Amino acid sequence: MQEVMPGVPHRFCAMHLWKNFTKQWKDMELRGVVWQCAKATTPAIFNAHMERLKRKSINAWEYLNKWPKEAWTKAYFNEWCKVDNITNNNCEVFNAKIDKYRGKPILTMLEEIRCYIMRKMGTNKLKLQDRTEKLCPMQQSRLEQQKVESNKWTPIWSGDGDGNRYEVQNWQQKMDVDL
Template identity: 30%
Template sequence: MQSRKNLLTTLRSEPKGVMARCFDLKCKWRIHAFLMQHGIIFEVKKLVDTHSCTRSNKAAATMATQGWVASVIIDKLKSDGDLAGFLDGCRPYISLDACHLKGRFNGVLVGATGVDGNNSIFPMAYGVLESENKKSWIWFLELLKKTIGTPNGLVISSDMQKDLDIAITQVYPTVEHKECVRHLYSNFKRHFRGEFFTRNLWHAARTYRLTEFERLLNEIGEVNNDALTYLNENHNRIWSRGKFGTTSKCDYITNNISEAFNYWIGEVRV
């Protein structure tokens, strides 16, 4: 199969992979992309993204773009790349986060990441928004909910960005909403510093016993009642293991799996 400008040709195309090169046999441009083991995501194994042929260099406007790469595999993604893997093989746990696109394309890339039975990250869905605002987050979450519904015991973890928090409450009002303790602590220490506050806060987050959680917070209140008031008023989502539900079988207190996903796609964001 050749592109309409006869600059690209497909060497191999099948449900589990695609290989393409420049139509000029001497040109080094090529791409190899294959379906990963879980059958959801295509991974680009090899990409030489600079044409060495004279003809291609003169026709820069027709060189391969992100849109072309997507068009090559879009039909396969439609048939194979759905969210069934999350419903069939993952825990009912979703981590939400966003990162800015840094290259020629502006916007914010948002992602929903799950955890499979082997405690590995499971990228579920992503979208590109004009900015992190309530309307955009609601749009993304409504599409996600339309696809996966509300699995029993569903947990959503986030950094409690204001508009995201509102969107989750509107679209998923009954789910367990966890707040990333790392982000909580980052905000908390701007107002209340010291080894005592740091130790008690993190111990309160890590404990599985509700009585221990309450004891540690009471100690914070005895030393500085303003600190306890701050936590109750500004961080009233679930952030301690002592308050986690048991259905998801996931005791993460941070949003690190989303951070791992953002790092993983770092090169394509530039």
């Protein structure tokens, strides 16, 4: 990939990484730790999960540690890319949907894919037209979950002149936040 598009961030599908991992390690706890590592949103949380994995199985830790962290865990994703997906399910679903068009001449194939996307967008627009919220249902649900979780955190102002720097903490973690 780097030969074709040098400098472009490349990510791995965590599902494929996990599937390859499970071929060697059958322990359900280890399998769960792989997902915890992939979903970790800060280096501290990622490192804690990796340490847990290392204590449980040094070989499993070495296997995961050989892959670049920037390619498979949210904790190290580049902020330039605005999507934090760790699986390529969207691509696989799209590829499965357009599979029936692949054998056609290129212009016909592209036209049919364009029409498929238009139909899909129209269907989604109809589903959302009666909603009063500004967010789509899935994003609204995530936001509501985060609101519930946020009451477990306490902000402490750091004393900076602008009032933008805080330490937020819950019973087991502390984070520095610069607004």
